[in-house]
Amino acid sequence: MNEMTEEDVLDRQLLEAAPYIDDNGFAARVVSRLPAVQRQRRSMRGIILVGITALGSAIAYTLSGGGRFVNEGIVRLSNFPIWLLFVFAFGSGLVVGACAVIVAIRKTPEVRNLRRLQS
Amino acid sequence: MALTDADLVARVLLDDDHHAFAELVRNHQSSVRGVLRQLTRTDVALADDLAQETFLRAYKNIRSFRGEARFSTWLYRIAYNAFRENARKRKELVGIDEEQLQAEQDTRTVDPALRHDLMHALSLLPLHERSAVLLCCQNGLSHDEAARVLDIPLGTVKTNVLRGREKLKRTLAAWGPN
Numbered sequence: 001m002n003e004m005t006e007e008d009v010l011d012r013q014l015l016e017a018a019p020y021i022d023d024n025g026f027a028a029r030v031v032s033r034l035p036a037v038q039r040q041r042r043s044m045r046g047i048i049l050v051g052i053t054a055l056g057s058a059i060a061y062t063l064s065g066g067g068r069f070v071n072e073g074i075v076r077l078s079n080f081p082i083w084l085l086f087v088f089a090f091g092s093g094l095v096v097g098a099c100a101v102i103v104a105i106r107k108t109p110e111v112r113n114l115r116r117l118q119s
Numbered sequence: 120m121a122l123t124d125a126d127l128v129a130r131v132l133l134d135d136d137h138h139a140f141a142e143l144v145r146n147h148q149s150s151v152r153g154v155l156r157q158l159t160r161t162d163v164a165l166a167d168d169l170a171q172e173t174f175l176r177a178y179k180n181i182r183s184f185r186g187e188a189r190f191s192t193w194l195y196r197i198a199y200n201a202f203r204e205n206a207r208k209r210k211e212l213v214g215i216d217e218e219q220l221q222a223e224q225d226t227r228t229v230d231p232a233l234r235h236d237l238m239h240a241l242s243l244l245p246l247h248e249r250s251a252v253l254l255c256c257q258n259g260l261s262h263d264e265a266a267r268v269l270d271i272p273l274g275t276v277k278t279n280v281l282r283g284r285e286k287l288k289r290t291l292a293a294w295g296p297n
Contacts, residue, residue: 007284014256014287017237021152026167027144030174031137 124190131181140181144174147191150258151198157253158202160242169205173198188267192260196268199250240290247271248283255280 061067077085122130122142130139151173155166176197177184184193241249241257247269254265255276262280266273 006288010284010288011256013237014241014252015259017234018150018153018257019234019238021149021156023145023148026148026152026170027141030144030171031141033171033175034137034140034178 125186128181128184128186128190131178140178143177143190147194148174150191151194154195154253154258155198155202157238157241157249157257158199158246165205169198169201172201176201188264191258192264192268195254195258195260196270199268236291237287240287243290244283244286247275248279248286251276251279252283252287256284 064070080088122139124143124146127139127143127146130136131143148170152166152170155169155173156163159166159169173194177194180197184190241252244252250269251265254260254268255262260268262273262276265280266276269276
């Protein structure tokens with residue numbers, strides 16, 4: 001019993017003995033050594049993606065003879081009954097939405113962890 | 120309202136926010152530098168270099184922080200690893216045996232202030248006991264958290280804390296007024 005009290009006293013003394021070390025520019029020195037913000041890399045990634053998409057679209061347009069397949073597809077679709085088009089659009093929306101949600105969750109684990117971090 | 124560690128980490132993760140990271144550094148610099156100063160036996164310059172390295176590594180690897188432990192625990196682990204790597208490089212991590220401990224005690228200069236006595240007595244402990252006592256008794260980590268930081272079994276941490284405490288008590292008693 002007495003032993004426990006002694007340990008508690010020692011622990012408290014140790015806790016209180018830890019001196020507070022003033023920052024004195026330490027944080028500023030650390031921040032000055034941080035790598036440059038990665039936002040540039042992100043924007044570069046966006047530019048590359050948009051560029052590749054535009055290039056791919058241009059190639060597809062050229063190879064398909066001026067986008068003739070799009071016209072033909074629309075003509076064919078216009079012959080379908082309206083309810084079928086509605087079902088098709090709704091189904092496509094669901095599939096794309098579900099994929100987007102899955103990718104978003106998988107890509108941002110930090111967002112999922114926010115609640116755990118704050119608890 | 121002050122932002123929590125979780126808020127600041129989230130800002131760093133989502134926006135690469137250097138200001139948020141600076142706030143994290145300010146919040147934890149004292150404890151991290153304090154632990155490193157004790158580990159390096161009050162070599163302030165080396166301890167501060169290692170502390171800088173700790174925070175830089177924390178920034179680079181912040182995505183691997185999953186929030187399963189406290190942010191401070193995660194930082195201590197990085198700090199301890201940085202210290203170990205540095206010690207290995209300097210071939211200092213050979214463990215301080217009882218003979219060396221005794222030799223250092225013989226050359227001690229006893230400070231009348233309890234704080235100085237405690238910190239000095241702490242610096243005389245062998246590394247494995249010093250680290251365990253520092254983390255558990257001085258920085259409030261649980262044995263389990265300290266085991267994760269030091270990467271050793273839980274039972275070893277408990278033993279090291281017990282032995283470290285015993286040695287501290289003996290050292291302080293020897294220095295006390297007769």
